[in-house]
Amino acid sequence: MQHYTMNLKLKVWRQQNSKSEGRFEVYDVNDISSEMSFLEMIDVLNEKLIKDGGDSIAFDHDCREGVCGMCSMVIDGRPHGPWQGTTTCQLHMRAFKDGDTITIEPFRANAFPVVKDLMVNRGAFDRIIQAGGYISVNTGNAVDGNAILIDKQNADDAFAAAACIGCGACVAACKNASAMLFVSAKVSHLALLPQGQPESKQRVAGMIAQMDKEGFGSCTNTYACEAECPKEISVMNIARLNREYLQSNLGS
Amino acid sequence: MLDSKIPAGPLDDKWTTYKGKVKLVNPANKRKLEVIVVGTGLAGASAASSLAEMGYKVKAFCFQDSPRRAHSIAAQGGINAAKNYQNDGDSVYRLFYDTIKGGDYRAREANVHRLAEVSTNIIDHCVAQGVPFAREYGGLLSNRSFGGTQVQRTFYAAGQTGQQLLIGAYQSLERQVALGNVEMHTRHEMIELVIIDGKARGIIARNLETGELERHFGHAVLLCTGGYGNVFYLSTNAMGSNVTAAWKAHKKGAYFANPCFTQIHPTCIPVSGDHQSKLTLMSESLRNDGRIWVPAKQGDTRKPNEIPEEERDYYLERRYPAFGNLVPRDVASRAAKERCDAGYGVGSSKQAVYLDYADAILRYGKIEASKRNLGNIGTDAIIALGKEVVKEKYGNLFNMYEKITGENPYEIPMRIYPAVHYTMGGLWVDYELKTTVDGLYALGEANFSDHGANRLGASALMQGLADGYFVIPYTLGNYLAEEIRTSNISTDHPAFIDAEKVASDRINKLMTIQGKQTVESFHKRLGKIIWDKCGMARNEEGLKQAIAEVRALRDEFWSDVKIPGIINQMNPELDKAGRVADFLELGELMCLDALERKESCGGHFREEYQTPDGEALRDDNDFMYVAAWESKEVGSWNLHKETLDYEVVKPSQRSYK
Numbered sequence: 001m002q003h004y005t006m007n008l009k010l011k012v013w014r015q016q017n018s019k020s021e022g023r024f025e026v027y028d029v030n031d032i033s034s035e036m037s038f039l040e041m042i043d044v045l046n047e048k049l050i051k052d053g054g055d056s057i058a059f060d061h062d063c064r065e066g067v068c069g070m071c072s073m074v075i076d077g078r079p080h081g082p083w084q085g086t087t088t089c090q091l092h093m094r095a096f097k098d099g100d101t102i103t104i105e106p107f108r109a110n111a112f113p114v115v116k117d118l119m120v121n122r123g124a125f126d127r128i129i130q131a132g133g134y135i136s137v138n139t140g141n142a143v144d145g146n147a148i149l150i151d152k153q154n155a156d157d158a159f160a161a162a163a164c165i166g167c168g169a170c171v172a173a174c175k176n177a178s179a180m181l182f183v184s185a186k187v188s189h190l191a192l193l194p195q196g197q198p199e200s201k202q203r204v205a206g207m208i209a210q211m212d213k214e215g216f217g218s219c220t221n222t223y224a225c226e227a228e229c230p231k232e233i234s235v236m237n238i239a240r241l242n243r244e245y246l247q248s249n250l251g252s
Numbered sequence: 253m254l255d256s257k258i259p260a261g262p263l264d265d266k267w268t269t270y271k272g273k274v275k276l277v278n279p280a281n282k283r284k285l286e287v288i289v290v291g292t293g294l295a296g297a298s299a300a301s302s303l304a305e306m307g308y309k310v311k312a313f314c315f316q317d318s319p320r321r322a323h324s325i326a327a328q329g330g331i332n333a334a335k336n337y338q339n340d341g342d343s344v345y346r347l348f349y350d351t352i353k354g355g356d357y358r359a360r361e362a363n364v365h366r367l368a369e370v371s372t373n374i375i376d377h378c379v380a381q382g383v384p385f386a387r388e389y390g391g392l393l394s395n396r397s398f399g400g401t402q403v404q405r406t407f408y409a410a411g412q413t414g415q416q417l418l419i420g421a422y423q424s425l426e427r428q429v430a431l432g433n434v435e436m437h438t439r440h441e442m443i444e445l446v447i448i449d450g451k452a453r454g455i456i457a458r459n460l461e462t463g464e465l466e467r468h469f470g471h472a473v474l475l476c477t478g479g480y481g482n483v484f485y486l487s488t489n490a491m492g493s494n495v496t497a498a499w500k501a502h503k504k505g506a507y508f509a510n511p512c513f514t515q516i517h518p519t520c521i522p523v524s525g526d527h528q529s530k531l532t533l534m535s536e537s538l539r540n541d542g543r544i545w546v547p548a549k550q551g552d553t554r555k556p557n558e559i560p561e562e563e564r565d566y567y568l569e570r571r572y573p574a575f576g577n578l579v580p581r582d583v584a585s586r587a588a589k590e591r592c593d594a595g596y597g598v599g600s601s602k603q604a605v606y607l608d609y610a611d612a613i614l615r616y617g618k619i620e621a622s623k624r625n626l627g628n629i630g631t632d633a634i635i636a637l638g639k640e641v642v643k644e645k646y647g648n649l650f651n652m653y654e655k656i657t658g659e660n661p662y663e664i665p666m667r668i669y670p671a672v673h674y675t676m677g678g679l680w681v682d683y684e685l686k687t688t689v690d691g692l693y694a695l696g697e698a699n700f701s702d703h704g705a706n707r708l709g710a711s712a713l714m715q716g717l718a719d720g721y722f723v724i725p726y727t728l729g730n731y732l733a734e735e736i737r738t739s740n741i742s743t744d745h746p747a748f749i750d751a752e753k754v755a756s757d758r759i760n761k762l763m764t765i766q767g768k769q770t771v772e773s774f775h776k777r778l779g780k781i782i783w784d785k786c787g788m789a790r791n792e793e794g795l796k797q798a799i800a801e802v803r804a805l806r807d808e809f810w811s812d813v814k815i816p817g818i819i820n821q822m823n824p825e826l827d828k829a830g831r832v833a834d835f836l837e838l839g840e841l842m843c844l845d846a847l848e849r850k851e852s853c854g855g856h857f858r859e860e861y862q863t864p865d866g867e868a869l870r871d872d873n874d875f876m877y878v879a880a881w882e883s884k885e886v887g888s889w890n891l892h893k894e895t896l897d898y899e900v901v902k903p904s905q906r907s908y909k
Binding site: 016017033035036037039040043044047049050051053054055056058060061062063064065066067068069070083085086090091092094115116119121122123125126129130131133134135136137138139140141142143144145146148149150151152155156158159162163165166189190193195196 | 301320323335375377379385387393407412529655817824
């Protein structure tokens with residue numbers, strides 16, 4: 001892999017808090033190595049801003065391994081940037097070239113108010129989980145792990161759905177700011193397992209109701225969510241959710 | 253005098269006996285008792301949800317924007333349990349024995365035996381929660397092997413086991429939030445402990461969004477705040493992982509045990525430059541199938557694929573034929589360092605070794621071809637099949653490697669090097685997980701108890717969940733049974749006001765320094781001192797220098813740090829400054845502990861104490877104890893020793909040859 005350095009222009013969204021107006025600020029960053037991660041490039045800019053007496057850019061990040069779901073950002077119009085199936089923290093600077101201008105914004109959705117700069121509040125996702133995204137089992141009740149046989153294909157599909165990191169890119173990618181991919185991933189994870197069956201009707205109904213209450217938009221099947229999902233969660237989960245939802249209505 | 257409160261009786265019966273006699277709290281009283289849980293990783297989320305299910309009123313805190321993001325989520329390889337589903341000779345005793353031996357005989361027998369006992373309950377509970385563990389075609393749970401063991405007892409969900417276990421615990425936690433049994437505080441950080449009449453009675457937490465300080469009362473306080481690996485700046489920990497809550501407790505009377513026992517994990521992606529902000533682990537499970545090697549010739553600059561088989565040195569297989577690539581982490585890390593220091597390292601930095609999958613791809617390809625009855629299909633087709641199998645087992649890890657390095661690990665051997673990963677040391681706790689402060693408990697990586705001087709792979713998830721799901725629900729009751737007459741203490745109590753003032757003075761002090769150097773630059777310099785002098789190899793001279801350097805750096809920090817922004821709004825630089833200030837105190841204690849422990853054991857390797865063939869040389873006569881440090885003032889400690897009695901296992905020189 002050939003290494004190179006680059007000079008870039010960054011257009012970054014700055015906003016004091018959820019109540020204030022935001023605006024783009026333009027910054028130059030120089031001598032950026034192609035081996036850096038995107039967030040390390042922001043680190044470099046922040047160090048410079050602090051030294052120059054300014055305020056650093058606030059952004060969410062934690063594990064920097066692509067699994068905690070904390071990092072966000074819309075980079076050049078795409079949640080988590082240009083690489084397919086990649087979180088912002090795993091995006092590396094070899095995706096860019098010398099002289100590029102990069103636009104960086106927060107995830108935008110009514111249900112995700114801006115906390116500061118590029119940081120948003122995704123508490124709505126936790127509240128959707130509270131509305132049914134679990135199996136009601138208290139510690140100490142379980143039977144032997146191998147007493148429940150699970151078809152390998154179902155186990156694998158449940159795992160693929162459970163790989164969702166709850167980052168919210170699906171919402172940011174959707175023109176309606178729908179949370180259907182997130183909700184369907186959780187409904188699918190639990191619906192595909194025998195342990196999840198007893199509560200399946202209440203679960204899907206409760207989660208959908210909470211999703212609507214939080215102000216997420218409706219799904220119009222454009223599949224932008226799947227295209228931008230860093231974990232490549234399939235829209236097949238949305239089809240499964242719709243079946244589950246229909247059944248929950250029929251049964252009631 | 254440290255009392256570990258280990259129950260009397262034979263090792264096998266201790267936990268059963270304890271549970272049979274422990275005091276209970278009746279359901280009506282549980283509803284009146286409040287418990288504070290700081291941290292929502294595996295230990296915190298499992299404790300908070302289990303205690304809430306039992307009826308206690310729980311307040312949980314995390315600094316992230318959601319409890320689901322705690323760093324347990326990044327654990328990759330798996331979780332151990334003595335199920336013996338593979339019929340390969342596993343048992344509770346063997347898991348206990350492997351863990352004690354892996355920890356180089358510096359862990360407490362009774363705690364480790366209990367851990368092995370409850371390991372099987374964890375798997376059952378997680379399956380019931382819907383954790384999608386890997387399964388075989390017959391629908392049964394699948395296992396794989398890990399370092400330091402000769403049985404297959406590791407349960408896993410691809411390379412995302414921590415994620416799946418944490419989501420299970422998170423869902424249980426959110427269910428309790430919905431039921432009103434847990435009050436969840438996200439983007440909150442504990443910055444002071446409140447002690448009233450010698451008992452932990454609450455915390456001061458900072459709301460990171462608004463900067464406001466909040467007072468929270470609890471009949472007991474549980475710290476589930478993880479390890480302190482970020483003292484090294486570069487580690488596999490998350491950016492926000494910190495020691496602050498544990499350190500505040502330490503300064504209020506909780507002893508800190510074995511701080512020098514830190515784990516350097518052998519298989520991480522090497523440092524690529526000065527800009528590096530963190531290191532990424534490549535799961536130990538990769539050592540199941542991958543082979544580690546360096547060129548047999550010093551300074552060989554050929555590409556790995558151009559180096560013929562006979563000119564490669566598979567040094568782990570050569571030095572440790574019995575365990576080969578699956579030796580424990582401390583052994584594998586030191587062996588990599590030895591080769592690189594001797595001039596056999598690879599890559600542009602020469603600080604890396606190869607982890608090669610070519611053999612595994614071929615082996616799996618052949619098995620697959622035979623399984624599918626494909627006959628003689630030629631090497632290329634076999635390799636293609638083998639790559640599919642490897643992708644299913646380790647695909648996410650290989651993808652991650654490629655994103656970070658830009659190299660395809662299916663074609664070119666991965667370059668790896670050891671990196672800081674886990675801390676075995678932590679707050680001293682007794683058998684009940686209680687610290688030396690009454691009513692203050694430490695769970696998971698935040699305590700010191702189970703891994704001795706070296707943790708075996710797939711044991712961190714096991715310990716975090718054991719503590720939270722199956723230990724604290726019993727041991728906390730033993731304390732709270734005596735608290736049923738204690739009504740809620742008002743947060744206007746002077747102890748709360750004082751603790752809040754200490755916290756607020758400190759924040760104001762940090763903000764008024766307005767020096768010239770950033771928090772990050774101090775953190776980097778601290779990390780370099782600790783890594784160079786208290787990392788994979790330590791010696792007396794270096795440790796003494798490190799102590800002087802850390803002290804000087806701490807003074808410099810408090811006179812020249814520059815923090816932008818204001819107190820009463822989201823200010824990540826201020827949050828980080830508070831954490832780095834604590835690391836600047838802890839770093840000194842780590843070096844002091846390493847200096848005092850004049851032996852080598854597990855992850856603590858003192859160059860002065862080694863066998864002729866370079867293995868760690870323990871001194872059981874003088875150092876078979878837990879070093880528990882009592883804080884006097886900044887930079888000053890008293891050492892207390894808890895002698896380790898081995899009733900069942902006979903400590904011997906660890907051998908993996």
